[in-house]
Amino acid sequence: MMRARFLIREINGSHSPWEMLRRARSIATPIEHGETNATNDLQNARSVNDIPGPKALPVLGNWFRFIPYIGEYGNANMITRLRMLREQYGNIVKLDGLLNSRSTVFLFSPELCEKMYRNEGTWPLRQSMECMHYYRTSRKDIYGEMYGLPTSQGKIWHNFRSKVNPYMMQPRMVQAHIAPISKVTSDFVERMRTLKDPKTLELPDNFLNELYKWALESICLIAMNCRLGCLRPNLTADSEPQIMINCVHDMFDLIYRLEILPSLWKVYNTRNLRKFFRVMDTFNEIIGKHIERAETKLRETTDGTDLQDHSVLEKLLRIDKQTAHIMALDMLTGGVDTTGNMAAGLLYYLATNPEKQEKLREEVMSVLPDKTSPVTHNVLSQTKYAKACIKESLRLFPVAIGTLRTVPTDVCLGGYKIPKGYDVLLVHELLTLEPTQFPRPEEYIPERWLRGNTKFPSAKEAHPFSYMPFGFGPRTCIGRRFSEMEVETLVLTVIRNFRIEWHHGPFEYESRFINTVSTPMRLKLVDL
Structure with missing residues (x-):
């Protein structure tokens, strides 16, 4: 239960007490029971290759789909592309065959996001900004073996984060x-x-x-x-x-x-x-x-x-x-x-x-x-x-479209086995615009975040993992x-x-x- 207590402490930065309580209850599931279920899920899971998504072509892969004026996603911005992928393929989508990226799984439901967060491990991995990491490893006089929070991983990241x-x-x-x-x-x-x-x-x-x-x-x-x-x-x-x-x-x-x-x-x-x-x-x-x-x-x-x-x-x-x-x-x-x-x-x-x-x-x-x-x-x-x-x-208008994680160990998401090392993007920006989570989603209604509000739609009815701006x-x-x-x-x-x-x-x-x-x-x- 040590992991559960640690996650509860992480939530305590929220502004509203009901939000903290709701999320704490959601996260404090007995770990032993969760591990048993996870083992069973993996045994019965389908292959990661069965996840819906645009199929990569030999040699061409999928990158041609993003070429302006040529590809089906070429003229859209990032969030529109993601919306198109969800509408075409569902709440879990795999995209591979890009020139410079590994295969990535996109999650478009708060339930899937919650399960990913629960399985991110004590030292969450985020294999992003590889060009930044490449730069920092080449500047030993500045970064040594630390590399900082954006690009370091594992124990090196944990030791740095613990200090700051x-x-x-x-x-x-x-x-x-x-x-x-x-x-x-x-x-x-x-x-x-x-x-x-x-x-x-x-x-x-x-x-x-x-x-x-x-x-x-x-x-x-x-x-x-x-x-x-x-x-x-x-x-x-x-x-x-x-x-x-x-x-x-x-x-x-x-x-x-x-x-x-x-x-x-x-x-x-x-x-x-x-x-x-x-x-x-x-x-x-x-x-x-x-x-x-x-x-x-x-x-x-x-x-x-x-x-x-x-x-x-x-x-x-x-x-x-x-x-x-x-x-x-x-x-x-x-x-x-x-x-x-x-x-x-x-x-x-x-x-x-x-x-x-x-x-x-x-x-x-x-x-x-x-x-x-x-x-x-x-x-x-x-x-x-x-x-x-x-x-x-x-x-x-969130700071970023979502949260990127690299799977630290095999995990079952949406009935599919996601192997260790896969990148998973939790697309929170689309979730916060879902009317099932936030009624009247296009309207600016600060009152939805106030405790005791009865006149306007309340954010407390949304899944606690739908809104994660930080x-x-x-x-x-x-x-x-x-x-x-x-x-x-x-x-x-x-x-x-x-x-x-x-x-x-x-x-x-x-x-x-x-x-x-x-x-x-x-x-x-x-x-x-």
Whole structure:
């Protein structure tokens, strides 16, 4: 039962008590009984080759199906492709015969997702971003034998995660950063005032890039206790902050091209692989300078302040220098595009749902009496509707399409034996749009996440494994708490200062390695 108790602890980060209880009950099934059933299932299971899916042709495989204007999936984005696969083949689909990918099984039901999570093991495997792993193994001077959280596996991953978890996942560690992030956000709101057009009151087309600057400034403060100056006016294209943002964009784009699209990078040194190495070297060189400065600052600090008040880098440097360096790099590569797009989606849904925005503003006014009132831990502890707004935004516009796992041992899913080493993608983005799980799925209804809600459809009726915006279990997103705190601080401050409106077409985004907003974020800001 030790495994069951560990999984229950992983769930305790949820905001709503009923959700925690429901999931805990679901997961705390007696393990011995589950193992017996699993053995019987495997003995009676059909072959993995019997799983429905587009059949790979000799030599051509399946990659030709994804060629634009030629293949049946060629002109669709990622999420549309997945929807087409589910409609054609059902809740479990196998896709093989791609140039650069192993065979992958896609899961389109929460029951199948739950069973996969239960069988992911103590050290979940995720054989993704192989180009990133290849890069990191070639840069021993930076990564040694650790490689960081995104690409390491097994005991190496477990040892690294065990070191950093106390400084990334504990709420009290996040609380120490609320005040400085509130200051960054206040500065950003003042910048928003200067960016809006004096006639139309609209923000410029490239406002998403401004959100990336805010996200970079915030995560740098958390990770290294330094301000990069991302919010300075007239920041040039060749400035360090903008270069860093561009590097993160290029990184995700190239990972998509190397890992998802047909590519021969494993066979020879392709142009995209060479560009990927240049991008990562540039990013690591810039960050390396700031890490060294943070180290110097720490050596000069002898004020005896509580460790809780220091940056993540400063805390980890007291334990292990290499772990501190790699974790800071991981935070900065993973905390810009993800948090920036998360914030953009939330602002859009509030702008297009004025009645929800007004309800949120009532809550905000009760905890922030003035426009300049800082966001504090006490404020965040009272803003239940704001948290519901974030949850509902992530349901409609998640950070990624789902969770990838590599099967650690043979497992039976949907009546089929999935052999050890197979990749399985749990497609949560489609599950959150299922009317059987979330009635009126296309509507933005934050109330569905509130306990005691009787007027609107309730999320508590959904299967607990249908909504997983940050993953699940030991390998859940390690930056989740910081990202949620940053976005909530932003939305509280923005809503306290402006009424936001939207007078353009529908929200559009690209589903690649992560979901990225493609609509110009021309929000209208009306001062309160």
